Amino acid sequence: MNDSKDLNCPVAAIETEVIQLAHGGGGRLMHSLLETVILSAFENPAPNECHDGAIFEVGGERLAFTTDSYVVKPLFFPGGDIGSLAVNGTVNDLAMCGAQPLYLSAAFIIEEGFPMAELRQVVASMETAARQSGVYLVTGDTKVVDRGNGDGLFVNTAGIGAVRARTPVNPGAVEAGDVIILSGDLGRHGIAIMAAREHLAFETSVASDCAPLWEPVKALIEAGIELHCLRDLTRGGLASALIEIAETAACALTIEETAIPVLPEVQAACDLLGLDALYVANEGRFAAFVPAAQAAQTVELLGAAGLGAVAIGQVTSGAGGTVAIAGPYGATRRLTMFSGEQLPRIC
């Protein structure tokens, strides 16, 4: 099918007989699992779908619908916890469909023996995050599993939003010449989680970037920015998101390494841990593909919304499905998708 697929992970290696950790990592293995096993059960009668949600019409209104389970470890980390993550993550999936988040469900799988005080803390975080985004948590479920058969707490949220974008927001709408805008610096969430894991003898002051993204997206839509594609940069980070968009849109992307903001302390942690910030998960960052003529205005609007947005590259008319990154000394290399995630259970 595609050079980069063969290059990274041959198909034979992807067809495993048991689930591996990397199947949850946002890379090749996860996409392979989704395509070959899960998606066969999914049939969307409305073809106009966004990346991580479905769009359909009900009562004359175009709705977006999305779900995510959260298994982040540890449950509490600098900058957030599983509760804020579960609300913001689903709010953001709706925002990336160009949809205003309206209603959320919340389902808890709790391990026997889990402290009630921590559950209260998570629920309070969800309440705060929901209020911040103007969404309502309206329905829920609680299951308890016996000790040793869970890991404290898993949370699922599903969300319903009303599509506000006036044109389709998905890779199919991406055009040669579009400018790629990055909403802020990379890598904070992944590094914060890694630092919070007890067994890592490593300390940093970095807090997760976990944040809701509907307000900035709304500002772009209301200003008339033609959003061709939006993508939050969670599992697999910026690199995996761009590769997936390039492949789906069958277009070529070029980005400038020096344009991509990474905090010095995040870069230091990445260097220490042998990680590439381009692949580290974020929970409050997104990439927007907009017409070149609206790129400067997009950066300005996101700046006014409090985000340190920058233009990092462009869609070119080159060979489809590829992402090229130009380094500081003029050399250009091609980004490839990892088979898994650099660290599991990041969200």
Add this chain to the structure above:
Amino acid sequence: MNDSKDLNCPVAAIETEVIQLAHGGGGRLMHSLLETVILSAFENPAPNECHDGAIFEVGGERLAFTTDSYVVKPLFFPGGDIGSLAVNGTVNDLAMCGAQPLYLSAAFIIEEGFPMAELRQVVASMETAARQSGVYLVTGDTKVVDRGNGDGLFVNTAGIGAVRARTPVNPGAVEAGDVIILSGDLGRHGIAIMAAREHLAFETSVASDCAPLWEPVKALIEAGIELHCLRDLTRGGLASALIEIAETAACALTIEETAIPVLPEVQAACDLLGLDALYVANEGRFAAFVPAAQAAQTVELLGAAGLGAVAIGQVTSGAGGTVAIAGPYGATRRLTMFSGEQLPRIC
């Protein structure tokens, strides 16, 4: 507040510091957990809510929204598996709101090492169950947890439906004189799960009653039956469902023990295991509260839909919040809610 609450489980005993298995059981402890910890985060702007779902208006259409996580053990059992359960369970929660199920999400939490063949089997069951109910699985998520921190597979589904009932379907609409219709015999799901648990040295040919319930509910709505309340009889069984409705509606219910159908093999298994079939979980049974004048027609319509429905009792004008059951020899006793479930992880 209420006699039966004090009788069964004093408040002091409910406020535990850690989560117990019984918190997931559908009895007092679960309701206490929901009321004191979880529901504080839930604020439904539309007051017209049904039991296990939220109802709100979008684009002039009244929608129902619900979610459930499934942690059933074992994953495969006579009459179904976690996949059919996850689709039918959420379809049924929507049906109990008087809503036609339209779209479902599906989220998988998979333990590292889980056999790919079993995942395929579960996904195939979901596809079959979705087709059977005319719903679309349109969006999903996959997370993988490290070995030892899950239990094979947990599935969450959330569902969106369009409310078709013309009048409110909830305990608030229940009136003195209403007849209680039971859609079929009790206890099959719980007994099938218990028999399938490897450590129970007990065999039976009983298969789960796991089935979708929208079609029979639709038949009632289309025939003009005024559905005052609908409730599927899952965790906690018929007894817990009736007690909860009686308490919420502040009404008194009287049911006839001899009118309640239980298969001889289910009764035998209950006797063997020391269980009361009234409290055993079902996954394809519901109770309907309808005006007395429409009771016979309701039974007839459900019969035509292939269900062995019977009238089992009535709403009386007696003291609120109680369920009385008349035994075969004239004696009447009061049903009380258990603090937990007779067996955990039934769904």
